[in-house]
Amino acid sequence: MIRVLIVARSLIMQAGLEALMTREPTIQVVGRTAELSTLEQSLRTQQPDVVLLEFALLMDTDLELLTTVHDEAAIALLVTPNESYSAATLLQSGIRAIIPMDVTTDEMIVTVEAIATGLVVLHPEVAEALLKGLAEPDEPEVASDAPLTPREIEVLQLLATGLGNKAIARQLNISEHTVKFHISSIFSKLNATSRTEAVTLGMRQGLIFI
Numbered sequence: 001m002i003r004v005l006i007v008a009r010s011l012i013m014q015a016g017l018e019a020l021m022t023r024e025p026t027i028q029v030v031g032r033t034a035e036l037s038t039l040e041q042s043l044r045t046q047q048p049d050v051v052l053l054e055f056a057l058l059m060d061t062d063l064e065l066l067t068t069v070h071d072e073a074a075i076a077l078l079v080t081p082n083e084s085y086s087a088a089t090l091l092q093s094g095i096r097a098i099i100p101m102d103v104t105t106d107e108m109i110v111t112v113e114a115i116a117t118g119l120v121v122l123h124p125e126v127a128e129a130l131l132k133g134l135a136e137p138d139e140p141e142v143a144s145d146a147p148l149t150p151r152e153i154e155v156l157q158l159l160a161t162g163l164g165n166k167a168i169a170r171q172l173n174i175s176e177h178t179v180k181f182h183i184s185s186i187f188s189k190l191n192a193t194s195r196t197e198a199v200t201l202g203m204r205q206g207l208i209f210i
Contacts, residue, residue: 001026001028002026002027002049002050002112002113003028003030003047003048003050004027004028004029004030004049004050004052005029005030005031005032005033005051005073006029006031006032006033006052007032007033007034007036007039007051007052007057008032008034008052008054009054011034014032017052017108018032020108021052021109021112023105023109024109024112026113027109027112027113030046030047030048031046031048036058039051039069040069043073049073049074049116050112050116051069051074051075051076052076052078052112053076053077053078055079056080066093066095071094074097074115074116074118075094075095075097076097076099076111076112076121077095077098077099078100079099079101080101081100087122088188091120092181092184096119096121097111097114097115097120097121097122098121098123099121099123103123107123148186148189148190148202148207151172152182152186152189153208154172155172155186156198156199156202156207156208157208158171159183159186159195159198160202160203160208165179186198190202190205
């Protein structure tokens with residue numbers, strides 16, 4: 001039996017996802033919540049194998065949860081076409097699946113079953129975008145439309161002072177792994193390949209000052 005925890009903003013969405021999951025006898029929905037603040041407690045008490053997580057719930061501080069949650073359960077992230085995200089960064093943070101909200105029931109169930117066994121699942125739309133980005137390294141670099149979060153700007157500002165990952169982690173009271181996650185996201189959003197380039201681009205865009 002695959003135990004599933006649903007994390008979505010609205011009760012209607014939670015109920016809809018639960019209805020999809022309960023069509024499969026090998027899947028059991030063990031909980032529903034709209035609050036990421038209670039996610040770690042839910043992981044302890046309900047012990048899910050899979051977390052269905054609505055991407056829109058993720059904010060700056062909540063992104064840090066991804067670095068710890070994936071050790072407890074496989075995460076399937078539900079996205080909409082108008083949301084801006086870096087698939088590569090999310091996969092590096094431990095996400096096991098990235099799928100659109102409008103997938104079919106069969107696709108949703110297969111995804112849950114697959115990531116519960118340790119596999120990584122990318123919907124064709126997500127995979128196509130990811131592979132296109134990897135296949136075109138010589139294209140002119142253009143900054144992403146996705147803005148840096150307040151925490152990412154803090155990290156970038158500390159990068160500009162020359163601090164290493166451990167020092168940044170101590171300064172912001174977060175884990176070193178989380179710092180690496182933020183730096184990877186900064187690189188992706190700014191299309192930077194080094195710390196120096198990221199800092200330079202950040203200064204040009206008025207994100208940081210030194």
